[in-house]
Amino acid sequence: LAGKDSHKGPLLFDDLPPSSSADSGMEGSLLFDGLPPASSSDPASSATKQVSSAGSQEKGQKRKSLEEEEEKNGREELVEKKVCKGSVGILGLKGYVAERKGEREDMQDAHVILNDITEECRPLPSQITRVSYFAVFDGHGGVRASKFAAQNLHQNLIKKFPKGEVASVEKTVKRCLLDTFKHTDEEFLKQASSQKPAWKDGSTATCVLAVDNILYIANLGDSRAILCRYNEESQKHTALSLSKEHNPTQYEERMRIQKAGGNVRDGRVLGVLEVSRSIGDGQYKRCGVISVPDIKRCQLTHNDRFILIACDGLFKVFSPEEAVNFIVSCLEDKNIQMREGKLEADARYEAACNRLANKAVQRGSADNVTVMVVRIEH
Template sequence: MDLFGDLPEPERAPRPAAGKEAQKGSLLFDDLPPTSSTDSGPGGPLLFDDLPPAGSGHSGSLATSVSQMVKNEGKGAKRKTPEDEKNGSEELVEKKVCKASSVIFGLKGYVAERKGEREEMQDAHVILNDITEECRPPSSLITRVSYFAVFDGHGGIRASKFAAQNLHQNLIRKFPKGDVISVEKTVKRCLLDTFKHTDEEFLKQASSQKPAWKDGSTATCVLAVDNILYIANLGDSRAILCRYNEESQKHAALSLSKEHNPTQYEERMRIQKAGGNVRDGRVLGVLEVSRSIGDGQYKRCGVTSVPDIRRCQLTPNDRFILLACDGLFKVFTPEEAVNFILSCLEPQWGRHISPPATVSGK
């Protein structure tokens, strides 16, 4: 079983064509076969055997641009093969690859927001271009850590604000500090623990109030570890990657996240198994999302804080990552949103955009 929800990645070859690699599996590293699943669509593969597949202010958005390349000597990371695991030589393999990877793409975040007709802005965002010092990762394996996130609150502002203030702090505390056998598995476990801990902290605080807080929030986070993006999300906020296709000379909008709503089969089954029900496309006829931070009154009905986690490798053809609440996508398609941002950043980028790559899977 493929442990990772990898997203389309170009082969290690001169002048890769992003469109082709987005439509079919490609080599992650030169010596490894294609992953068994490259799903970026509505299904999503299992992250771990014991976890289920990952299946609202409304107008905040965050764009992270992939900028100039910064050189770092002798540092990087590598995904291991099963043979390496059996032989206990994963750490040695990673250190070998560290010497081969010497270019890290610079990242810089920007934000735009509008509360619309609401009395208060219930969305929140976090832009941390570089938290390497705070995370103190093993220097032999990781040279840069960045974090970007959007939170779409509902029922009040407290859950989204709490998540914006605390989720990255919990992530920093849980980030691997010493030598690790597998960077990818460790980072993903760190993200799972971080979301669980943040949700538990908020629910504890919310339940202690009189009356108890009923706020909830979506969460879409991008953790950049060197040139690898880990996208963790709950709910219906989204992450979209703009990637340039050299062959077609167009830009593609690639979905990096999966929306969670109670109408999806896996989500509905989990809710019903927990004793809840779905009416009018909502949990108990009220809540629009099936995964969130907060929403304590729905957690006993199958709503969960277990995020969908996916992995994407940055390439020289990547322009920016868009993180946005669902309100943006009620007005713009992903292609229109990407095209608009391109026209703002670089007029020459915005001439053409191809349809998003669609990769089907469970």
């Protein structure tokens, strides 16, 4: 366990529970095998050094939390075994969105819905038949970083997406996501620093890339992605977190910031920035703020209903479970008005997005609110 623990901390590729025990055997070896080693200037390698230099007390705590995590994963794995009866064809995905300015003077969030970018990604490896992309960007200090990411990140992703046959689709897709985030951040910082005065905008990024029925979730900052999965045993919808938030109060994030010469005051980098990873924020990049996303992988099943991607403006006033249940109740509401020429499912999902965004504002979220719901079509 100790050996496992030393690998666990800095992993960028954090897989959600596999859909079967057969998958489970493979997953452990998939995380970093075959990826180019991180260079000494790579933020990922500095994160590794920091984690390995933590004190023995911290290691003990980590072991304990790792054991708890493994227990949790074990339970979730059992649930997944039960939901994966029979084969599942390629599940359709369709995104809907609602955004509210809230009490802010301007709207600094941005979003992208690309239900199908298969053609743009060709020539694809033969085992891939569908590619989709959904993203929410929560800007701060201005709208330029979030807009830039919304306009460019998927374009960079398409250019870097595996072309033709590859040895491992999973490793190649994950490397592609890492390179895409790095490249997009560098492009924006170059543009920002060339301005007079230099732009100080920054943005979170929560991106869901669907390759056939596998989701790759790449995240920077505190926006979140949640999967709504129906549990046949309890006959309830559950909220499965697909992303990991990055706040400077988290131990590993704080250690990296301090090693880089920065500090965390009042839960913020240098007492100002609320997130510890972002696109942009050039003035904080020398203080340990990085643009290396955490990447999770999740296999969709026939019990999955929708994906919720939203900025922290929603999650300040809704827990993931509350948000999922709110959407489910909207989807089942018989009083939703249907417009002529519009499909019933479209009307329901649009209403769910709008109602949830409105409710977040009513509950006192003073922030911009962006709610994206991706319907999983069976």
